[in-house]
Amino acid sequence: xxxxxxxxxRSHGGVQGVYKHASRETKTDMTFSVYVPAHKDGTKLxxxxxxxxxxxxxxxxxxxxxxxxACAELGLIFVAPDTSPRGENVPGDPANAYDFxxxxxxxxxxxxxxxxxxYRMWSYVTEELPKLVTxxxxxxxxxxxxxxxxxxxxxxxxxxxxxxxxxxxxxxFAPIVAPSHVPWGIKALGGYLGDNKRTWCRHDAxxxxxxxxxYSGFLVDYGDADSFxxxxxxxxxxxxxxxxxxxxxTLRRQGGYDHSYYFISTFMGDHLRWHAARLKA
Amino acid sequence: xxxxxxxxxRSHGGVQGVYKHASRETKTDMTFSVYVPAHKDGTKLxxxxxxxxxxxxxxxxxxxxxxxxACAELGLIFVAPDTSPRGENVPGDPANAYDFxxxxxxxxxxxxxxxxxxYRMWSYVTEELPKLVTxxxxxxxxxxxxxxxxxxxxxxxxxxxxxxxxxxxxxxFAPIVAPSHVPWGIKALGGYLGDNKRTWCRHDAxxxxxxxxxYSGFLVDYGDADSFxxxxxxxxxxxxxxxxxxxxxTLRRQGGYDHSYYFISTFMGDHLRWHAARLKA
Numbered sequence: 062x063x064x065x066x067x068x069x070x071r072s073h074g075g076v077q078g079v080y081k082h083a084s085r086e087t088k089t090d091m092t093f094s095v096y097v098p099a100h101k102d103g104t105k106l107x108x109x110x111x112x113x114x115x116x117x118x119x120x121x122x123x124x125x126x127x128x129x130x131a132c133a134e135l136g137l138i139f140v141a142p143d144t145s146p147r148g149e150n151v152p153g154d155p156a157n158a159y160d161f162x163x164x165x166x167x168x169x170x171x172x173x174x175x176x177x178x179x180y181r182m183w184s185y186v187t188e189e190l191p192k193l194v195t196x197x198x199x200x201x202x203x204x205x206x207x208x209x210x211x212x213x214x215x216x217x218x219x220x221x222x223x224x225x226x227x228x229x230x231x232x233x234f235a236p237i238v239a240p241s242h243v244p245w246g247i248k249a250l251g252g253y254l255g256d257n258k259r260t261w262c263r264h265d266a267x268x269x270x271x272x273x274x275x276y277s278g279f280l281v282d283y284g285d286a287d288s289f290x291x292x293x294x295x296x297x298x299x300x301x302x303x304x305x306x307x308x309x310x311t312l313r314r315q316g317g318y319d320h321s322y323y324f325i326s327t328f329m330g331d332h333l334r335w336h337a338a339r340l341k342a
Numbered sequence: 343x344x345x346x347x348x349x350x351x352r353s354h355g356g357v358q359g360v361y362k363h364a365s366r367e368t369k370t371d372m373t374f375s376v377y378v379p380a381h382k383d384g385t386k387l388x389x390x391x392x393x394x395x396x397x398x399x400x401x402x403x404x405x406x407x408x409x410x411x412a413c414a415e416l417g418l419i420f421v422a423p424d425t426s427p428r429g430e431n432v433p434g435d436p437a438n439a440y441d442f443x444x445x446x447x448x449x450x451x452x453x454x455x456x457x458x459x460x461y462r463m464w465s466y467v468t469e470e471l472p473k474l475v476t477x478x479x480x481x482x483x484x485x486x487x488x489x490x491x492x493x494x495x496x497x498x499x500x501x502x503x504x505x506x507x508x509x510x511x512x513x514x515f516a517p518i519v520a521p522s523h524v525p526w527g528i529k530a531l532g533g534y535l536g537d538n539k540r541t542w543c544r545h546d547a548x549x550x551x552x553x554x555x556x557y558s559g560f561l562v563d564y565g566d567a568d569s570f571x572x573x574x575x576x577x578x579x580x581x582x583x584x585x586x587x588x589x590x591x592t593l594r595r596q597g598g599y600d601h602s603y604y605f606i607s608t609f610m611g612d613h614l615r616w617h618a619a620r621l622k623a
Contacts, residue, residue: 071567072604127408129607286352323353
């Protein structure tokens with residue numbers, strides 16, 4: 062497994078890199094970013110995985126996420142994958158839809174044609190990319206955590222619930238918590254996984270909890286001025302499921318905030334401190 | 343004078359706005375951003391002006407500058423103008439040059455045709471926009487400071503030297519300090535002001551100091567991996583001029599940093615604390 066360096070920029074005492082590699086899972090080149098803070102030679106650092114939302118690439122959070130100051134202070138590596146395969150031969154032209162296809166992989170392994178060949182984002186972000194990153198960066202694989210935004214919040218919550226021994230902490234900004242019950246999710250899970258809803262539940266945080274998945278606790282922030290709140294995000298469904306299952310949930314309603322990186326960047330430091338406390342416990 | 347709101351986003355407890363207005367100086371619509379931190383009703387806050395570099399609009403620093411956390415903490419309003427007039431009827435197509443014309447106003451009032459009609463960025467950023475901002479935002483006009491990057495560092499240094507009573511603090515990231523002596527500056531000042539170099543010196547920080555302008559002190563950061571350092575920026579010329587003139591200069595060489603916002607965002611907090619100390623003194 063080789064990676065190609067796209068760019069390296071010193072920032073906040075560390076190095077912000079952007080890298081590219083030929084993915085076995087997606088059969089495309091995939092781009093991702095990794096921030097490595099200053100550290101002593103030979104030490105390995107905890108790693109935080111950040112999954113992005115609809116329409117995003119690695120670049121949105123890398124440019125606008127304001128995570129580097131906190132990662133530098135806390136000694137955290139921060140990895141941001143892309144949200145889907147991309148390329149001329151990849152189906153799902155984003156000109157047709159912003160919420161399905163390119164830029165909208167939903168962190169599932171598609172079973173439906175013509176998507177099954179390339180859209181393997183679950184295996185990509187939970188298997189292929191972790192191996193690549195662990196092999197190329199000073200990562201302590203025993204100390205990993207995950208967070209995400211919107212569609213990426215959905216990805217982070219489902220990854221934590223399915224791989225609770227891997228991720229010591231999990232949090233989300235404005236996540237889609239119950240994709241089986243909201244328009245974005247119904248379209249995406251139906252399109253990638255087909256009409257049999259039994260195949261959807263392992264990609265639905267609320268359904269996973271209802272089926273018995275457990276986790277040590279989540280931090281979730283959402284803005285009450287988020288235009289997707291009541292139709293697509295529905296944080297109350299996560300609240301109810303966590304209460305029923307006795308999963309500790311710190312759910313914060315942030316007054317006046319919307320769905321943008323202006324919201325995410327405001328609370329990024331809080332989230333990274335939450336992660337660091339659990340990664341270093 | 344009226345302004346039109348392009349967008350408002352809550353961020354770091356305050357409001358990041360983007361606004362548009364019909365400029366009397368440039369005879370075009372001009373877009374700018376203003377961040378107003380949380381504050382008590384009726385109070386007026388110090389204002390920091392940020393002038394951007396070549397090719398930038400207000401958006402670059404607004405998205406990538408990481409200034410809001412520090413402005414929220416310190417109680418500073420942060421204003422980011424555009425770098426030139428823009429529009430179909432404005433000469434200086436950026437497809438022809440990134441360093442002259444649209445995106446490259448160099449903070450001068452052009453005297454040469456066809457630029458003199460629109461390219462009045464000196465009057466725009468030092469007269470028209472300050473009046474507009476003071477009229478629409480809770481600004482304490484007695485407490486202003488200025489900073490900038492590259493071409494905008496040039497703008498900030500020359501504005502401070504020419505208007506020392508207005509700006510209580512001034513700093514720069516990787517500024518062009520002596521445009522009369524470097525390719526970017528020779529091209530721009532010649533193109534906007536003509537061949538008579540006597541008209542250039544009030545737009546050249548080093549020349550202004552050599553001609554007797556004085557200031558209370560500057561903070562300047564540059565990266566030693568900045569690819570423009572030795573040909574275009576030449577911080578040693580500012581160092582020499584300040585030493586001769588007994589102007590206090592805190593000039594910091596930052597190891598491994600380049601010319602990008604990854605560099606700027608790293609030291610933005612330092613600069614804003616430097617400004618706040620002087621704005622609140």
